[in-house]
Amino acid sequence: MKSVSVVKIGSLKDPDEEKRGRIEVLDVPMQPLGDEDVRIKVAYCSICGSDPHLVEGIFGWEPPFGLGHELSGVIVELGSKATQKGLKVGDRVAGNFLRFCGTCYYCQNGQQQFCESAGEAKNLGMSEYIVWHESQVYKLPDNVSLKEGCLLEPVSIAVRCMDKVEMKLGQRVAICGGGPIGLLVLQGIKMMGATYLTLIEPVAARRELALKYGAENVIAPQSQSVVEEAMRITGNRGYDVVIECSGSIHAVEALPEITARGGKLIYAAMYPNEYEMPLNLYNAFFSKEITITGMYVAPYAYPRAMQIMPRMKLEDFTAAVYSMDRAQEAFEAHISAMHPKVLIKCNDFPGE
Numbered sequence: 001m002k003s004v005s006v007v008k009i010g011s012l013k014d015p016d017e018e019k020r021g022r023i024e025v026l027d028v029p030m031q032p033l034g035d036e037d038v039r040i041k042v043a044y045c046s047i048c049g050s051d052p053h054l055v056e057g058i059f060g061w062e063p064p065f066g067l068g069h070e071l072s073g074v075i076v077e078l079g080s081k082a083t084q085k086g087l088k089v090g091d092r093v094a095g096n097f098l099r100f101c102g103t104c105y106y107c108q109n110g111q112q113q114f115c116e117s118a119g120e121a122k123n124l125g126m127s128e129y130i131v132w133h134e135s136q137v138y139k140l141p142d143n144v145s146l147k148e149g150c151l152l153e154p155v156s157i158a159v160r161c162m163d164k165v166e167m168k169l170g171q172r173v174a175i176c177g178g179g180p181i182g183l184l185v186l187q188g189i190k191m192m193g194a195t196y197l198t199l200i201e202p203v204a205a206r207r208e209l210a211l212k213y214g215a216e217n218v219i220a221p222q223s224q225s226v227v228e229e230a231m232r233i234t235g236n237r238g239y240d241v242v243i244e245c246s247g248s249i250h251a252v253e254a255l256p257e258i259t260a261r262g263g264k265l266i267y268a269a270m271y272p273n274e275y276e277m278p279l280n281l282y283n284a285f286f287s288k289e290i291t292i293t294g295m296y297v298a299p300y301a302y303p304r305a306m307q308i309m310p311r312m313k314l315e316d317f318t319a320a321v322y323s324m325d326r327a328q329e330a331f332e333a334h335i336s337a338m339h340p341k342v343l344i345k346c347n348d349f350p351g352e
Contacts, residue, residue: 093149125346318341
């Protein structure tokens with residue numbers, strides 16, 4: 001059986017300290033193709049904000065064998081029964097790293113994100129080739145490049161966030177965190193008619209991008225009081241919608257205070273699994289009646305994400321590209337926050 005190169009994390013339990021949480025490229029056997037599977041030659045895999053956290057172990061999980069779930073590529077082989085979606089060899093595609101069963105209680109109840117039999121793809125995206133089930137694969141629009149296509153998963157998270165917001169035209173909106181998800185959410189919420197649109201972000205370059213994408217205000221939390229600035233911007237009313245996209249425990253605690261009476265506060269990032277946030281129940285729920293919620297993955301969002309991608313400004317997200325053999329450098333560039341997104345190129349495709 002042929003082998004493929006895969007970007008891998010060293011086990012966090014390895015007795016050799018030098019190997020723990022290290023990123024390396026290994027050759028592994030190519031995955032077999034099932035009847036309903038699709039083999040994809042991967043073009044690009046972008047680094048998710050959760051990927052370095054997996055390396056660091058802050059979620060308390062033993063990392064998966066391979067890294068990466070935001071990918072694009074070209075179909076090179078189809079299983080004999082992979083016929084339900086009209087996919088064919090040569091299609092440019094992206095996909096959902098999670099496979100939902102479609103038959104359990106939650107899938108049948110419109111809550112696919114809680115699927116009782118959900119499973120990750122057979123192998124993850126920082127690889128020369130992957131094999132995914134047909135249901136996880138989506139054909140890219142002709143006007144979306146392979147570079148942009150690897151952003152389908154983060155765009156789907158932004159779409160899911162819009163579902164959670166249930167936006168009303170003209171609502172005041174603040175977004176905390178100007179990483180990839182925050183900037184994509186900002187573009188989505190702008191399309192839906194947000195006013196007083198504000199990004200809270202410590203990195204100046206990301207605040208500049210927010211203004212480019214339509215933010216009306218930015219707050220630099222390292223030098224400004226988030227609460228004072230939010231109240232100044234909104235005439236002491238706060239924001240009808242506050243969306244937390246940073247994943248930083250240093251950012252989350254002030255957000256109930258800047259949420260308006262009757263407003264909605266969405267924690268849309270991932271947080272260390274042992275962190276517990278203090279919350280004044282009287283102020284949040286009794287006197288202000290705010291709704292606080294979270295979100296997990298992107299059920300039912302991928303088809304709409306495909307449709308909205310051509311309307312989003314994605315060129316800034318695809319500027320930093322590293323080859324697989326420079327994966328360690330790519331992760332260091334991601335952590336530096338020098339780029340809104342960092343891509344790993346897994347194969348060459350002429351013209352892309």
